[in-house]
Amino acid sequence: MIERVPRPHMPTSALLLRAYVGRLVAAGRIVLAAISLVAVALDQTAASRWRFTSLIVIGAYLLGAIGQTAIVVRTLRSPRGLPGIEITSDIVFVAAIALLTGGTPIPVFSFFIFFVVAAGLRRAPRAVVITGVAYLLIFFATTAATRIGRIGAPLELHQIVARSLLLGSATVALTIFAIERDRLFSSLTSLANAPLTEWLDLDSALFGLLGAAIDLAPGSRVALVWDDAEEPWTNVALLDDELTVLHLSPVEAEEPHHLHAGDSFICARLAGREREPIVTRMTATGLTKSRGVPLSAALLDALSPTPRSIVGVPAHGRSFSGYLLILDWETIPSDFVLRAEIVARQIASSLDIWMLSRHARDLAAREERSRVWRDLHDGVLQSLTGLALMLARAEQTVETDAGEARRILADAASLVHDEQRDLRLSILEQKAAATSPNVIDDLHALLAQLARRLEHVWGLHVELDIDPEIAVGPGLAIQIARMIQEGLSNSARHGQSTHVRLQMRAIDDSLLVTIEDNGKGFPFVGTFTHSMLLERRMGPILLKDRVQRLHGTLDIRSAPTGVGLDIRIPLGATRLAG
Numbered sequence: 001m002i003e004r005v006p007r008p009h010m011p012t013s014a015l016l017l018r019a020y021v022g023r024l025v026a027a028g029r030i031v032l033a034a035i036s037l038v039a040v041a042l043d044q045t046a047a048s049r050w051r052f053t054s055l056i057v058i059g060a061y062l063l064g065a066i067g068q069t070a071i072v073v074r075t076l077r078s079p080r081g082l083p084g085i086e087i088t089s090d091i092v093f094v095a096a097i098a099l100l101t102g103g104t105p106i107p108v109f110s111f112f113i114f115f116v117v118a119a120g121l122r123r124a125p126r127a128v129v130i131t132g133v134a135y136l137l138i139f140f141a142t143t144a145a146t147r148i149g150r151i152g153a154p155l156e157l158h159q160i161v162a163r164s165l166l167l168g169s170a171t172v173a174l175t176i177f178a179i180e181r182d183r184l185f186s187s188l189t190s191l192a193n194a195p196l197t198e199w200l201d202l203d204s205a206l207f208g209l210l211g212a213a214i215d216l217a218p219g220s221r222v223a224l225v226w227d228d229a230e231e232p233w234t235n236v237a238l239l240d241d242e243l244t245v246l247h248l249s250p251v252e253a254e255e256p257h258h259l260h261a262g263d264s265f266i267c268a269r270l271a272g273r274e275r276e277p278i279v280t281r282m283t284a285t286g287l288t289k290s291r292g293v294p295l296s297a298a299l300l301d302a303l304s305p306t307p308r309s310i311v312g313v314p315a316h317g318r319s320f321s322g323y324l325l326i327l328d329w330e331t332i333p334s335d336f337v338l339r340a341e342i343v344a345r346q347i348a349s350s351l352d353i354w355m356l357s358r359h360a361r362d363l364a365a366r367e368e369r370s371r372v373w374r375d376l377h378d379g380v381l382q383s384l385t386g387l388a389l390m391l392a393r394a395e396q397t398v399e400t401d402a403g404e405a406r407r408i409l410a411d412a413a414s415l416v417h418d419e420q421r422d423l424r425l426s427i428l429e430q431k432a433a434a435t436s437p438n439v440i441d442d443l444h445a446l447l448a449q450l451a452r453r454l455e456h457v458w459g460l461h462v463e464l465d466i467d468p469e470i471a472v473g474p475g476l477a478i479q480i481a482r483m484i485q486e487g488l489s490n491s492a493r494h495g496q497s498t499h500v501r502l503q504m505r506a507i508d509d510s511l512l513v514t515i516e517d518n519g520k521g522f523p524f525v526g527t528f529t530h531s532m533l534l535e536r537r538m539g540p541i542l543l544k545d546r547v548q549r550l551h552g553t554l555d556i557r558s559a560p561t562g563v564g565l566d567i568r569i570p571l572g573a574t575r576l577a578g
Contacts, residue, residue, distance in 0.1 A: 018122070022072045025118045029065035032114055033058055036097070036107040054100040061093045090115050091138065098142035102155075109163055112139055113170055120174025128178045132171025139167060203243060205354050209347045210239040216339055217329040223303055224315065224347065226322025235322075236302045246302050264313045264337050267294050270306065282337060295325075303327060313340045317348035319355050443470065443477040447502070450485055458492035465503040470511065472571065476550075480511070480569065483546040487515045487565055490540050495519025495563055506571070513567040522558040530554050 037058045040051065068086065071079065094111045101108050112135045119131040143160055155163075206224065213222045224237045233247040265281040276291040293300070300306055307327035315324045324344040390412045398405040444466060451462035472480065484502065491497045497519035505512045524538060530553035533539040539556055543565075547554045550569050557564035 019072070019075070019077075021121050022078060023069070025121065026065065026069040026072050028114060028118070030062065030069060032107065032110060033062040033065055036105065036111070037062060039105045039107040040101055050100045054097060057093065057096055057100065061089070061097075064089060091134070094135070095138050095142055098139070099145055102146040109139075112163075112167055116167065116170050116174055120178050123178065125175050125178040125182065128175045129171065132167065132174070136164065136167050136171070139163065202354070203245065205351060206237045206245070207239065207243045209350055210237065210243070213324060213326065213340070213343050213347065214239060216336070216343060217326055220329040221303075221307070221327040223325040223327065224322055225299065225325060226315070226320065236299065238303060248298055248302065262314050262316070264341060265294055265311075266332060266337065267310045267312075268332065270309060311337065311340055313337065313344045315344035315348040317345075317352035320348050320351040322348070442474075443472055443480060444468070446477060446481040447484065447504075450481060450488070451502075454485075454488055454492060458489075460488065460492040460497060461499045462488060463499070463501045465501065467505050470504060470506050472511070479546070479550055480513075483543065483550065483567070483569075484513065484515070486540070486543045486546055487567075490543060491515065491517040491519055491563065495521065497562070509571050511569040511571055513565075513569065515565040515567075516562060518562045521560050521563050522556065525558055525560065528556045528558070 037055065040054050040058060068082070071082065090111075094115065097108055097111070115135060116128070116132050119128045123131065143155055146155075210222045210224060214220060221238065221240045223239070225234065227234050233249055236246045236248060238244045238246070263281045263283050265279050267277050267279045270277045270293070277293065279290050279292060279294050281288050281290070294310055294312065295303070303325070309327070309329055309332070311326040311329065311332060313324050315322045324340065324347060326340060390408050394405045394408040394412070397408070447464060447466065451464060454460045454462055488500055488502070491500050495517055497517035500515060500517045503514040503516075522539075528536075528538060530547075533544065533554065533556065539554065544554055547567055547569075552567055552569040555566040557566070
């Protein structure tokens, strides 16, 4: 079975370039037709009996060119059928006007050259050759016809030879141009469509990215040189048959201005010469040449054996800055530096993304460790402290009041049981996160999952009433879910609730969360606003802390028959505390 390989997607920049060339050609037709119209009107050598007809033909072509321009300026791609109409009208027009005018006006012959140039700018090399040969044959045929029909002043032999040579040389030159253009377009398109890859570590990233650079120059070696922002040394990654990563101390890596200048350079002959090599640098003002070795001795030793040639291009990103060096390539095409610069930018961008993602993972891990530490400190450790105090009180009263000691021990057993269920809930959460291939960051899915776990661990039935239109970012969703988990756990553990109703609505620019249970309520009775809870130091400490880190407010409605929590979170709460 033959697998069908999809054609590379043409970048938008290439489509824009083709569209601009098409608009330029269309505008050129208008200018050339207008000039020809004036030239034929003023040319006294043209056959007077055909002059009026010639003016009508050129005028009609001018109107058609204006209409075509109005079409191509509105779209990036030519409408279907327009290229065929364009080629047919061009051939018919140039043949007719050459016959009517005798081919003597220079602007009329300019159409022959213009159509070949237009083909060279937009068509494939084969189409350019066919176009050039076709117009050369049309030129010969119309010239012979005007001589036989004695239309206008016939061209002299030397004029025919000169114009034929001009048309032929233009065809050859534009064919070569089309070949180089297609080669460059193909190369740039393949570079622009390079797939994005995720790597497990830096070595894997360097191997994959430098391998793409080697594809530019098969048989060469490739090196990447960059400074480490967190360490004092300079890193050198060399890809030959295998990847080698070296670290040079600041003294060893003291490099000359070629790398620090931020310009691309070429040193074509480095090894095997007694005289100092010539370094050609591409600066903002043009090409400059100087003599000398473009790299330090320590860096050359790291790239051993000494390369025969070096092409260096900057690879700068937002968090990554270095140089891409392509070594030992014998033949360096004229567009090689441009393609190398594109690859270098892709390498820098890819390493930027990799480093930023690694940094984000580290921050997330630190945030998670901080959260676990807070939960342990404010939850388990405080409970263990309370358990120790309870056991000490039981020990003190066991001889004097056995009933009170048994009551204290029963409270201690209840505390241990509650903590056991809290830990089981936390373990289920961590186990699900470790075994799931994708982290759940959708708020609705998180709350549904939380409801199932609470019912499994605490026997608490959670009734969810959540507006389906609510949508928040992944980070905020996780923080809101943990805040709600704290409120529901308190309801089950301290309020001994069996049923909880969780309602969530988006009001104005805030998220309103309401939790109502059928538990025994707080020791205090009444309605208390957020400011009252803070002032009197009342209410659940961990829940208040989570609400405040989301820049929200918490109101409590407490009664012997249950508790109601009203939490308001601003939807712009994206700056979360660690």
